[in-house]
Amino acid sequence: MTELEGMRKSGRWRRHVRWALPLTLGLLAYIGFGTWGSAISSTIDSDDPSDVGAALAAFGLMILALLLPLVALVFFIVGIIRTVSEWRRDRRHATGRYNRAELADRAQREHFARAWAASTQLRAALAARHVPPQIQVWDVVPRQGEVFFSDTAASYARFYGQDVTYSRSGGFFYGHPLFVAAGVALSAAGNAARRSAAEAAAQAQWREHQVVRLIVSNQRLVCLVGGQWLSFDYGAMTAVYPEVEHWSLVCQFDTTSPLLLHGPDVPSAAVLTVLMTYGPDAVAQHPSLAPLGR
Structure with missing residues (x-):
């Protein structure tokens, strides 16, 4: 059995547990508490005042024998509805039919998967001392000796009070x-x-949250924020936190507020930032980049 088939069978088993377990527990509660209450009731002497406690216990058990199955019935109905809904969804997916939200979610997951694979390949290439491919950017005037490696979008924020x-x-x-x-x-x-x-x-908190255009070069990170290009030079960075597992990069500076970038293409930007700030050996040694090598 393949891993995918095992996951599918496990998913079907969990779906059936949603309605089968409440049904089973409800029946057991009805039979168990009802039988227990009946057994106590049969031993009660109505003329004996000392049996009041036993009568109350029997009454309580009868109440539980009725109440717990009702609660289980609610969970049983909810489980049936969810199981049928997921079965119909799986039938649609099997025939290649997806609604708009599912298509958007699928496209997003595929984007993240492709971006992670690209970041993994980039880290491996840089660790082997290969020069990353360059791109042409016409919106930003390059500095002396500057070359560009990527042009993408990212979520942007700054930290200040x-x-x-x-x-x-x-x-x-x-x-x-x-x-x-x-x-x-x-x-x-x-x-x-x-x-x-x-x-x-x-x-102090993260502010100015927005999606920006992000360009990565061998000298700086460049962000188009509110129609203005902002440069974040590697040489001005005092700390770099490449949290690739969280798809984020945080950079600190002496002269300006910290920068937060987040998004599917940010791990690649993080790898390049580590290369330009710590050197080529750090690409393979930096612990925060280790997930890209797994």
């Missing part, structure tokens, strides 16, 4: 002391809430 102001509300309250106290309390609560919101907004 900011100054936030908020307005305090006040008021003059006149009348009954309870009315005055309530007005003062509400005003103080509103000011406290606005102050807390302003403090949270001012804290």
Whole structure:
């Protein structure tokens, strides 16, 4: 049996467990608690006041014998609906029919798979000291000796805090002391809430989230942000975190805020960034790039 066939059979088994298990447990609860309650009831002497506890226990067991199967019935119905829905979905997939959301999800997964394979090949080539293929970029003027390796898209963010102001509300309250106290309390609560919101907004966090065009060269990362090209030179980087398993790259600088890139093509950019900042030996030795060699 192949691994794929085993996964399919395992998936079918889990789908059937969704409805078979609640049905089985419901029947066992009905039979078990019902029989137990009946056995206790048969020993109760209605004229003996000391049997009140036994009567209550028998009543409780009868309630469980009715309630638990009802709960199991709900899970049984939900399991049947999900099983039928997944069976119909598998039938559609077997005939090559996918809805729009499934097609988009499938295309995305294939994109990530191709990008991971390309990143793996790039790391292997660089570790073997092969020069990566170059591309022509007409949007960005190259510097002296600069060549470009990739032109793609990535999610972009920057990490920094900011100054936030908020307005305090006040008021003059006149009348009954309870009315005055309530007005003062509400005003103080509103000011406290606005102050807390302003403090949270001012804290350092990832900001400017957007999808940008990313160009990777032998000298810098170049991002098209809001219609403006921003350069992040390798020579200005003080720390590089190539988290390829999370499809992300974080770079820190002395003179500007940290940069976060995320997306299917970012592992390749991370490999090139490690090459240009740490040298060719680091491509094979950097622990965060090890997943690309598995």
